[in-house]
Amino acid sequence: MATxxxxxxxxxxxxxxxxxxxxxxxxxxxxxxxxxxxxxxxATKCSLDNAVYNPKVGFLTPGDKKVRSExxxxxxxxxxxxxxxxxxxxxxxxxxxxxxxxxxxxIAKGECKHNKDLKPLDFADQSESDSVVDFITEMxxxxxxxxxxFANDRGGQTYSKNLIVTEHMADNEKAVVDxxxxxxxxxxxxxxxxxxxxxxxxxxxxxxxxxxSEGTANTLVSNGFTKRNNCILMGAQGVPSNAVRSWAKTxxxxxxxxxxxxxxxxxxxxxxxYRTLKAGSAASLIRNADFSAPEVRFLGVLPEDIKKxxxxxxxxxxxxxxxxxxxxxxxxxxxxxxxxxxxKNKGVTHVLNWLIKNKRRCEQQAFFMVxxxxxxxxxxxxxxxxxxxxxx
Amino acid sequence: xxxKITSSSTAEYFSKNLQQVGFSSGTKAVLTTLKEAVDxxxxxxxxxxxxxxxxxxxxxxxxxxxxxMDTIQVKVIDNGPGIAPDDIIRVYGEYLASSKFGRGRCSxxxxxxxxSAATTWGQLTSxxxxxxxxxxxxxxxxxxxxxxxxxKKNQGNFKNxxxxxxxxxxxxxxxxxxxGRLQLQGEGGVLTxxxxxxxxxxxxxxxYKINEDEEVFFERLSTEKIKIPEAVPPHPHTLKLGxxxxxxxxxxxxxxxxxxxxGFSRISDNTIKLLxxxxxxxxxxxxxxxxxxxxxLKKVYSAIQKTELLAPNTxxxxxxxxxxxxxxxxxxxxxxxxxxxxxxxxxxxAKPVVVEVAIARFVSNKGDNDDPVTVLRFANRVPLQxxxxxxxxxxxxESVNWKAYGLQQPKRSLPLGPYIIAVSVVSPFIKFKNxxxxxxxxxxxxxxxxxxxxxxxxxxxxxxxxxxxxxxxxERKLQHIEQFGPILIQCLGRITSAPKARLEKANxxxxxxxxxxxxxxxxxxxDAVDKHQKLQERIKIRRGAxx
Numbered sequence: 001m002a003t004x005x006x007x008x009x010x011x012x013x014x015x016x017x018x019x020x021x022x023x024x025x026x027x028x029x030x031x032x033x034x035x036x037x038x039x040x041x042x043a044t045k046c047s048l049d050n051a052v053y054n055p056k057v058g059f060l061t062p063g064d065k066k067v068r069s070e071x072x073x074x075x076x077x078x079x080x081x082x083x084x085x086x087x088x089x090x091x092x093x094x095x096x097x098x099x100x101x102x103x104x105x106x107i108a109k110g111e112c113k114h115n116k117d118l119k120p121l122d123f124a125d126q127s128e129s130d131s132v133v134d135f136i137t138e139m140x141x142x143x144x145x146x147x148x149x150f151a152n153d154r155g156g157q158t159y160s161k162n163l164i165v166t167e168h169m170a171d172n173e174k175a176v177v178d179x180x181x182x183x184x185x186x187x188x189x190x191x192x193x194x195x196x197x198x199x200x201x202x203x204x205x206x207x208x209x210x211x212x213s214e215g216t217a218n219t220l221v222s223n224g225f226t227k228r229n230n231c232i233l234m235g236a237q238g239v240p241s242n243a244v245r246s247w248a249k250t251x252x253x254x255x256x257x258x259x260x261x262x263x264x265x266x267x268x269x270x271x272x273x274y275r276t277l278k279a280g281s282a283a284s285l286i287r288n289a290d291f292s293a294p295e296v297r298f299l300g301v302l303p304e305d306i307k308k309x310x311x312x313x314x315x316x317x318x319x320x321x322x323x324x325x326x327x328x329x330x331x332x333x334x335x336x337x338x339x340x341x342x343x344k345n346k347g348v349t350h351v352l353n354w355l356i357k358n359k360r361r362c363e364q365q366a367f368f369m370v371x372x373x374x375x376x377x378x379x380x381x382x383x384x385x386x387x388x389x390x391x392x
Numbered sequence: 393x394x395x396k397i398t399s400s401s402t403a404e405y406f407s408k409n410l411q412q413v414g415f416s417s418g419t420k421a422v423l424t425t426l427k428e429a430v431d432x433x434x435x436x437x438x439x440x441x442x443x444x445x446x447x448x449x450x451x452x453x454x455x456x457x458x459x460x461m462d463t464i465q466v467k468v469i470d471n472g473p474g475i476a477p478d479d480i481i482r483v484y485g486e487y488l489a490s491s492k493f494g495r496g497r498c499s500x501x502x503x504x505x506x507x508s509a510a511t512t513w514g515q516l517t518s519x520x521x522x523x524x525x526x527x528x529x530x531x532x533x534x535x536x537x538x539x540x541x542x543x544k545k546n547q548g549n550f551k552n553x554x555x556x557x558x559x560x561x562x563x564x565x566x567x568x569x570x571x572g573r574l575q576l577q578g579e580g581g582v583l584t585x586x587x588x589x590x591x592x593x594x595x596x597x598x599x600y601k602i603n604e605d606e607e608v609f610f611e612r613l614s615t616e617k618i619k620i621p622e623a624v625p626p627h628p629h630t631l632k633l634g635x636x637x638x639x640x641x642x643x644x645x646x647x648x649x650x651x652x653x654x655g656f657s658r659i660s661d662n663t664i665k666l667l668x669x670x671x672x673x674x675x676x677x678x679x680x681x682x683x684x685x686x687x688x689l690k691k692v693y694s695a696i697q698k699t700e701l702l703a704p705n706t707x708x709x710x711x712x713x714x715x716x717x718x719x720x721x722x723x724x725x726x727x728x729x730x731x732x733x734x735x736x737x738x739x740x741x742a743k744p745v746v747v748e749v750a751i752a753r754f755v756s757n758k759g760d761n762d763d764p765v766t767v768l769r770f771a772n773r774v775p776l777q778x779x780x781x782x783x784x785x786x787x788x789x790e791s792v793n794w795k796a797y798g799l800q801q802p803k804r805s806l807p808l809g810p811y812i813i814a815v816s817v818v819s820p821f822i823k824f825k826n827x828x829x830x831x832x833x834x835x836x837x838x839x840x841x842x843x844x845x846x847x848x849x850x851x852x853x854x855x856x857x858x859x860x861x862x863x864x865x866x867e868r869k870l871q872h873i874e875q876f877g878p879i880l881i882q883c884l885g886r887i888t889s890a891p892k893a894r895l896e897k898a899n900x901x902x903x904x905x906x907x908x909x910x911x912x913x914x915x916x917x918x919d920a921v922d923k924h925q926k927l928q929e930r931i932k933i934r935r936g937a938x939x
Contacts, residue, residue, distance in 0.1 A: 026887040033881070034894060036901035071880075073869040073906060080876040083883040090887065117882070120875035 018146055019093055022086055025139070029083075033071075040070040041079065043138035048282040053338035058278070058294025060339060062285040067138070078132075081121055082139070084108070085132045089147045098148040098192075105129040141286050143193070145242075150192045155237030156244040157186035157214065159221045162205055162230055168195040184222075186235075189247040198254045205257050207386060208232040210248060210296065212263030212273055216364055216378075225379050236263070240277045242284075248277060248293035259293060260391060262382060265301035265313075266361035267330035270352055271337075274298055279339045298347070298392040299385055301362045303354050309370045309381065313362035316355075330356055347392035414506070414830070415513050418461050418573030419580050423777060425466050425513065426450070426582060428506035429566050430589060431774055432483075433470035434596065436564070438618045440473035444593070448600040450582060456571035457517055464572040469565040474528035477535050484511050484522050484539040484566070485548015510568055512541050517571035521551065525565040527558050534558035576602065580777050587724050588768045588775035591750070592712055592816055594720040613719045620710060627704040628656045628696045629742045630821065636693045637686060648684055648692065649677040658702045670695040703739040710818050711737070711746040712773070717814075718750075724812060727752040731852035735845045740837040745819040747841050749849040754810045764806040765799075770816040771824070771832055782825065784834030785815045788842030797850035798857035813849075815842065873906040 029039035044050070045065040052063045069075050088107060092099065099107065105126040112122040123129045137144050144150075161180040165187060168174055179187050180201060189196075209231060211217035217235030226233050232251060236244055252259055261277060263269045275281075278296045280288025306313050318324045330352055333340050340349045355361070367378035374380075385391060414424030430446060437444035449467040456463045475483055484507055511522045521540035527533070537553035576583045582602065590598055590610045597612040631639065643651050652659045652667075664677050672695035676688055717732040730752035737746045769776040769785045780786045786806070794800075794807035801807040823833040832838070881902060885895045 023888060026884045030881075030884045030888055030890055030894065030898050033884075033898035033901040033905070036904040038905055071902075071905065073873050076876040076880065076906065077872050080880040080883070083880060083887070087883050087887055118879060121879060 055344040059288040059292040160232040166197040191243040208259040245291040260299040311366040316359040422572040425510040429468035436472035445471040461571040467567040474562040481548035514570040523567040592773040594716040667695040670698040726755040733849040743821040747845040748816040750814040765811040768814040778830040783831035797854035
């Protein structure tokens with residue numbers, strides 16, 4: 001890393017013509033080398049210390065910090081790998097081939113195997129090639145999907161009796177999906193850019209419920225939640241993938257209905273799941289505008305629900321490495337995460353403080369214990385909470 | 393009916409509890425016997441101002457009398473001053489007959505138990521006492537015979553006593569036959585003991601022969617005679633009330649003031665005035681000690697505890713010294729790096745202590761990075777080889793963050809790597825956990841002093857490791873330039889479809905650019921090599937100065 005002559009740095013704008021941008025970047029590097037000047041690559045620093053929370057936009061945006069890599073003996077390996085990988089990705093874009101990161105790791109290994117000159121670049125494990133792909137996306141300020149690098153689909157299974165999704169395909173075809181006609185199958189957004197138009201079949205939808213646990217989401221649907229309520233119900237399946245995040249944003253922006261998040265009451269859920277869904281993540285600062293739904297509200301489980309519904313909760317065991325790490329991360333978040341430091345989110349910050357102080361946790365499934373004989377009790381509580389405005 | 397109460401002799405007690413003094417297994421029996429004999433030889437030589445020559449022979453001569461045991465012969469011959477005829481029988485045949493008991497000197501032996509216990513073990517397992525030959529300078533002929541312990545009476549029996557011609561002006565030879573198991577390597581191994589002893593005794597000339605193996609000879613590395621500091625009276629803050637009263641009862645005819653001034657260190661006339669201010673009854677100082685009641689003595693004791701006294705004198709402590717350690721560490725094997733630290737004497741738990749540390753890396757095991765380091769522990773220059781985990785030294789090593797000095801270290805464990813960490817604690821009052829002197833009790837103050845010394849040695853080690861790492865890092869960078877530069881140009885050329893001429897020009901530019909880095913890298917590398925050489929030369933000079 002170095003910070004010297006700005007004149008040689010290559011700035012990438014918001015123009016997303018990736019092949020053109022990449023070629024310009026390589027052209028600048030080559031020109032610098034011809035003049036025996038050190039080329040420098042610059043990328044936005046994607047980490048919490050460069051995250052800014054603007055309550056007006058509602059998601060984490062990048063600050064001014066940049067990561068600069070100047071060509072020298074220390075960085076020559078990193079830069080060679082980056083340009084080598086860029087060549088592979090440009091080839092994919094040209095041919096329309098797509099890959100996930102694991103496949104790219106093996107493609108890179110194959111290239112190194114078949115060309116002995118490239119042997120020094122060989123990758124010992126996937127984390128090495130992943131970091132190169134991430135560096136390229138940060139350098140070009142683009143999504144990895146724009147480089148035809150896709151993640152596996154995860155989460156986002158969506159149910160509704162009153163939602164029609166129209167997908168606009170690349171070949172100008174349209175695919176219209178009536179979620180009410182899918183029977184027991186859900187609609188699932190893909191982990192790649194998709195263009196959707198959403199509308200209610202009749203009137204206006206009342207709300208969208210995002211449930212942390214995929215299993216609980218399925219149970220609610222099986223018990224008739226979407227039949228009785230004019231809503232959309234989506235399973236997040238843990239930490240929301242890009243697909244879940246952009247799908248939630250699409251629902252928020254196009255349908256303009258309230259979105260509620262229902263999940264566990266613990267530090268991990270609030271920090272890693274709810275905050276990512278609502279405001280994006282530090283690792284994806286340059287993409288949060290498209291991958292966050294700032295209008296999402298935290299429906300529960302809330303600390304007061306434990307008392308109100310007499311829910312079973314658990315003591316967080318500080319000797320359990322994962323739970324201890326989670327509490328430690330929560331403490332760090334309160335100090336360093338701009339999302340939790342902003343007064344707009346004081347409700348959720350208060351819950352995080354409560355969790356650290358009381359060292360207790362309560363799972364979303366605890367609503368099933370309120371009346372064990374009534375399978376609809378969780379639904380009743382959720383609807384009741386929405387009606388009473390018991391959310392953050 | 394109440395059972396009859398009997399009393400036992402000291403010898404009877406120890407003969408039934410030999411496990412308490414280092415004879416709890418066959419392996420320990422061999423090591424303890426050898427250790428006691430060598431300790432006695434070294435102590436005797438040092439007391440007499442003689443540079444020690446010790447010759448050791450250990451043989452497995454057949455099956456033992458007990459199950460899974462062998463009959464072991466251990467023979468130790470020294471050039472010490474020899475033992476006067478009247479004393480021989482007491483040294484080897486009587487418990488607690490010691491010239492060293494409680495005298496406050498840094499001698500290896502302290503209580504006069506060990507060697508008599510070795511005689512007893514031989515008697516119990518092979519029905520043989522210890523064969524002794526000894527000659528002082530004044531004697532024309534040496535005395536030879538076998539000594540056995542009369543367990544009922546705690547006194548020695550001298551059998552086959554005769555005078556013989558001996559080929560040396562003075563010295564002692566002892567030979568034991570007993571049941572044991574001969575372990576050579578590892579923490580409880582005989583070779584580990586012998587190497588350890590040679591490490592902390594650079595003035596020792598040692599020959600040893602084990603079974604049919606070739607004789608090994610350790611040349612004397614220092615001709616400086618060990619000057620054992622004079623004994624000092626105990627510091628009053630180190631005594632418990634009972635010990636204080638016993639000391640007063642045994643002191644004899646004198647006044648209380650004389651008892652305090654001569655019986656303890658750091659008490660003067662001025663201190664006695666301070667004691668009176670702290671609650672010692674006035675006039676008691678001039679009273680006759682035997683006529684002073686225990687309740688008054690308790691008041692004196694209480695006043696002493698309330699009064700601040702000077703810390704104990706540290707002149708009574710002996711150190712091996714950095715130069716001597718630096719020389720003898722090569723006796724352990726071929727090493728490519730070492731650092732030694734000898735701290736000044738400090739007061740720990742109101743007792744003077746010297747801690748010395750040597751760290752070395754073996755060339756032969758250089759790639760061996762997954763095993764814990766070898767730890768050698770010493771107390772008053774005697775290797776400690778058992779029960780490492782509960783020893784203050786091991787605790788101190790584990791408490792240091794070795795990662796900061798470039799070593800790998802699992803949490804709260806010994807660091808890893810082909811290193812040896814030798815730690816010596818010398819004090820006239822070492823507090824052992826047991827009578828067999830296997831582990832040092834870990835008080836907070838002692839552990840802290842050990843930590844500081846280890847950290848100092850670690851800092852020296854880290855300077856060396858960092859230089860090595862820098863050299864390796866620079867080498868790696870130089871390789872990077874050669875390997876990755878051409879790839880970068882080729883990839884850029886393909887993406888931009890640049891003509892060959894441009895690529896050649898870029899190649900020249902890249903060579904120039906990285907050439908600057910190469911020059912700088914080579915210069916840094918050379919700098920690191922030069923610094924390393926200077927360090928080696930300094931070590932050589934330091935060691936040479938002591939030759």
